[in-house]
Amino acid sequence: xxxxxxxxxxxxxxxxxxxxxxxxxxxxxxxxxxxxxxxxxxxxxxxxxxxxxxxxxxxxxxxxxxxxxxxxxxxxxxxxxxxxxxxxxxxxxxxxxxxxxxxxxxxxxxxxxxxxxxxxxxxxxxxxxxxxxxxxxxxxxxxxxxxxxxxxxxxxxxxxxxxxxxxxxxxxxxxxxxxxxxxxxxxxxxxxxxxxxxxxxxxxxxxxxxxxxxxxxxxxxxxxxxxxxxxxxxxxxxxxxxxxxxxxxxxxxxxxxxxxxxxxxxxxxxxxxxxxxxxxxxxxxxxxxxxxxxxxxxxxxxxxxxxxxxxxxxxxxxxxxxxxxxxxxxxxxxxxxxxxxxxxxxxxxxxxxxxxxxxxxxxxxxxxxxxxxxxxxxxxxxxxxxxxxxxxxxxxxxxxxxxx
Numbered sequence: 479x480x481x482x483x484x485x486x487x488x489x490x491x492x493x494x495x496x497x498x499x500x501x502x503x504x505x506x507x508x509x510x511x512x513x514x515x516x517x518x519x520x521x522x523x524x525x526x527x528x529x530x531x532x533x534x535x536x537x538x539x540x541x542x543x544x545x546x547x548x549x550x551x552x553x554x555x556x557x558x559x560x561x562x563x564x565x566x567x568x569x570x571x572x573x574x575x576x577x578x579x580x581x582x583x584x585x586x587x588x589x590x591x592x593x594x595x596x597x598x599x600x601x602x603x604x605x606x607x608x609x610x611x612x613x614x615x616x617x618x619x620x621x622x623x624x625x626x627x628x629x630x631x632x633x634x635x636x637x638x639x640x641x642x643x644x645x646x647x648x649x650x651x652x653x654x655x656x657x658x659x660x661x662x663x664x665x666x667x668x669x670x671x672x673x674x675x676x677x678x679x680x681x682x683x684x685x686x687x688x689x690x691x692x693x694x695x696x697x698x699x700x701x702x703x704x705x706x707x708x709x710x711x712x713x714x715x716x717x718x719x720x721x722x723x724x725x726x727x728x729x730x731x732x733x734x735x736x737x738x739x740x741x742x743x744x745x746x747x748x749x750x751x752x753x754x755x756x757x758x759x760x761x762x763x764x765x766x767x768x769x770x771x772x773x774x775x776x777x778x779x780x781x782x783x784x785x786x787x788x789x790x791x792x793x794x795x796x797x798x799x800x801x802x803x804x805x806x807x808x809x810x811x812x813x814x815x816x817x818x819x820x821x822x823x824x825x826x827x828x829x830x831x832x833x834x835x836x837x838x839x840x841x842x843x844x845x846x847x848x849x850x851x852x853x854x855x856x857x858x859x860x861x862x863x864x865x866x867x868x869x870x871x872x873x874x875x876x877x878x879x880x881x882x
Contacts, residue, residue, distance in 0.1 A: 485826040488819035489835045495816035497843025503805040509797035511558040512788045514806050519781030521810020526774030543769035546752040547776020553745025556738050563735030574614045576743025578837035582607050585829020590751050593758045595828040599881040603830050606877030609870050610838040616867030617841035620860045766821035834878045
């Protein structure tokens with residue numbers, strides 16, 4: 479009984495810490511997110527290394543458990559383009575649902591070679607998991623003041639781009655009309671005397687010379703502007719590794735973002751599977767905490783490889799913000815504490831219970847930060863969505879707990 483209560487308490491702690499680990503970097507620039515991914519992984523690794531020497535006297539390493547860390551690091555990398563395409567709130571909502579779904583299904587039906595973990599009241603557990611999934615989008619539809627400002631800025635940029643395209647199109651049309659008029663005047667010449675012909679030819683010659691004299695200037699100007707635009711594009715490329723996503727049309731960008739968010743959740747929900755496989759097949763200790771350091775090593779090694787590849791692709795010009803380094807490490811420490819609690823609860827509670835709580839709860843915590851600390855979530859509509867989300871999540875958690 480004490481172990482069960484402690485496991486539920488660990489679920490509560492992990493929900494709070496998962497929903498708070500990005501708060502420490504909220505006021506710091508993250509650029510394209512690649513450097514932050516690396517610092518986050520470094521914080522996770524340092525925390526696990528400290529706990530390994532503090533609590534594990536055997537220091538046994540499990541390479542297969544690294545696979546779980548590699549899976550999570552890959553999912554964490556995908557969060558960058560997801561946020562670029564569909565935003566933070568909607569992205570968290572979608573990958574939270576797929577995270578919950580894959581974790582619940584893996585534990586309930588025993589997927590990927592692990593043992594099934596049935597509960598006493600399966601129907602009630604299914605209802606609770608479904609309610610937990612339904613609660614997640616409520617937080618996703620809540621829009622902060624920052625998001626509204628970003629949307630307004632995007633609308634202004636779209637209008638500016640349309641105006642520029644219209645101006646360029648009008649200029650091109652006027653040039654084509656001018657050229658066609660000149661050609662028409664040259665092709666259809668009235669019958670005039672030799673003197674008038676010579677005068678008209680002289681006039682046409684002078685006009686053509688003027689046009690030709692202007693053409694090099696136009697060409698030089700276009701070359702200069704194209705060179706400057708190329709430099710701007712290059713600077714944008716180094717500033718934002720996923721800038722090419724912004725060039726897609728809104729529908730295509732949204733479709734890609736939703737698909738990537740679903741894949742991200744699948745990675746997040748599968749990161750505990752390799753350690754659990756070792757437990758269920760008697761290849762190692764029967765508690766997930768023993769695989770914590772191996773799991774963290776997988777995260778750090780994978781994140782380092784991704785960052786090295788990013789540096790190579792950006793021709794050794796990655797976007798780095800020194801002021802984000804320490805907050806990124808602190809964020810990793812907070813995340814690893816949440817992970818420890820999640821692993822402990824997974825050892826003594828079915829995954830259908832732990833994932834229903836830990837995959838849906840962080841959205842509630844991050845929304846609370848936005849309302850009461852940062853004051854960025856306001857308006858009756860947002861408050862109604864928040865209340866609906868809390869009520870649905872609470873009912874779902876009650877059903878999940880009672881199902882056991």
